[in-house]
Amino acid sequence: MDTQATVSQVIRLVEAGSELVRITAANIREAENLANIKDTLRQKGIKVPLIADIHFKPEAAEIAAQIVEKVRINPGNYVSSHHKNKKYTEQEYQDELLLTAEKLFPLLEICKKHETALRIGINHGSLSDRILFRYGNTPEGMVAAAMEFTDICYNSGFDKLVISLKASYVPTMITANKLLIKQFQEAGYHYPIHLGVTEAGNGMAARIKSAAGIGSLLAEGIGDTIRVSLTEPPEKEIPFAKKLVSLYGRSHQVFTEKEISFFSNGNIKNETIPLVISDKKNKNSDGTASDFKLEKTSNQFHDDKQVIKLSYNDIPHEELMIRASADFTLKATDNTIAGIWLNNGTSSTPEQLSELSLQILQATGLRYSKTEFVACPSCGRTLFDIESVLEKVKARLGEKKGLKIAVMGCVVNGPGEMAGADYGLIGAGNGKVTLYKGHKPVLKNQSLEDAVDTLVSLVENNGFSSRETENIS
Ligand code: SF4
Secondary structure (H helix, E strand, C coil): CCHHHHHHHHHHHHHCCCCEEEEEEEHHHHHHHHHHHHHHHHCHHHHHHHHEEEEEHHHHHCCCCCCCCCCEHHHHHHHHCCCCCCCCCHHHHHHHHHHHHHHHHHHHHHHHHHHEEEEEEEEEEEECCHHHHHHHHCCCHHHHHHHHHHHHHHCCCCEEEEEEEEECCHHHHHHHHHHHHHHHHHHHHCCCCCCCCCCCCCCHHHHHHHHHHHHHHHHCCCCEEEECCCCHHHCCCCCCCHHHHHHHCHHHHCCCCCHHHHHCCCCCCCCEECCCCCCCCCCCCCCCCCCCCCEEEEEECCCEEEEEEEEEECCCCCHHHHHHHHHHHHHHHHHHHHEEEEECCCCCCCHHHHHHHHHHHHHCCCCCCCEEEEEEEEEECCCCCHHHHHHHHHHHHHHCCCCCEEEEEECCCCCHHHHCCCEEEEECCCCEEEEEEEEEEEEEEEEHHHHHHHHHHHHHHHHCCCCCCCCCC
8 A cells, every 4th residue: 555665666667677577366345446556657658467376366457457467366365255174075075166267257257358467376385275175275276266266267258368387395396387388288288487486584595486386387497487585675686587587598508418317327327418409508608608517326325316416517506506506406306316416617616516516405395404484575564573573483493403484474375384393483564573483373363573583482482393305295
């Protein structure tokens, strides 16, 4: 509702290089106010396409679709009714799907009339009760939800459609997107795909998760738009997103089947093969030739496990962070991978390489060496300073190997998207937060001043079951 502040934020994003800006519209008033935001921006000559983020209110989506260029809806929330733990008969399942379609039709008509695009944005952790009953909280469930809504749009003759499947756990996000591609191919669909690792948190860990999830999919030619989601000022997301696209965007697609299958061979020792074949990609950012090599070596400690060795030719450490995360994730698709071995000449210190290696293993769920954080990027529903609270929680609880903590902006979506965290600190409105143990709210409406201390005591008194690795659900 704060038009001027929103306009200023959009301008900062555009100046940083953002090509699309999404704004939360949680209710009808906020959806209507998108017109003021858009008018003010256009008067200032800012033409960036705007996207309305709608969660629960179909009416808000229908208003927004008459104003902005794209509307994002979450099928998990865009349902006719909520039936937690209900056991659906086939008839009930189909009836509810029909009701969902009926609820969507008016929006599709408005979108057609105004040439508004629609994003079906599915998040792991906020699937509908109906989907959860049949598929559980799984990549298969995410894809089923996407396919149902895509079918409805297709059958209604609506094709300005974008799909996204996001998760905070990188392997889940990758698995879901690859499965979607497979089902799209079977159905003959060719809709654009938006990529993102959601609730990635902040700092280096969040960037590595994004590079691992988004970069590895882009490298395989999957993805049309991206969002790097950080619990930081929004404009901080853009430089990293731009770099990721410049390294792995569609025009740079470089990997071939032949090269990938070479490495599935097992114990190839100290043999190297350039993975990069296109002229474009075969250059470092400064235009010099790259000698990036990938080796898969035997792990001397576990004969059946493999270490992936990635060697780069003295690239800047920040670029190494992106490329090693994406390249490793692209290759580490089977569970025989036990480690990573990075080489970057003299451009990265041993300490930097060690830290990066551990962070990549953690981002891909292969090995946990410190606390794992799930934190949302915040939006119009966040009513406290989530960035500083996340920093405080990290400072107090950041080094506990195997612990997983969620810091989320609101109780509307926060609890569902905690991604299996042991504890959660979640915005409860009016500057208060609620503390969760697992999915259970244990201390409600805590004042912000004491919340971090209380969370630390909660963890110290109740402990956590240390996770070494995490498997794809
Ligand atoms: S969890 Fe965070 S990003 Fe998601 S709706 Fe709530 S405040 Fe917004």
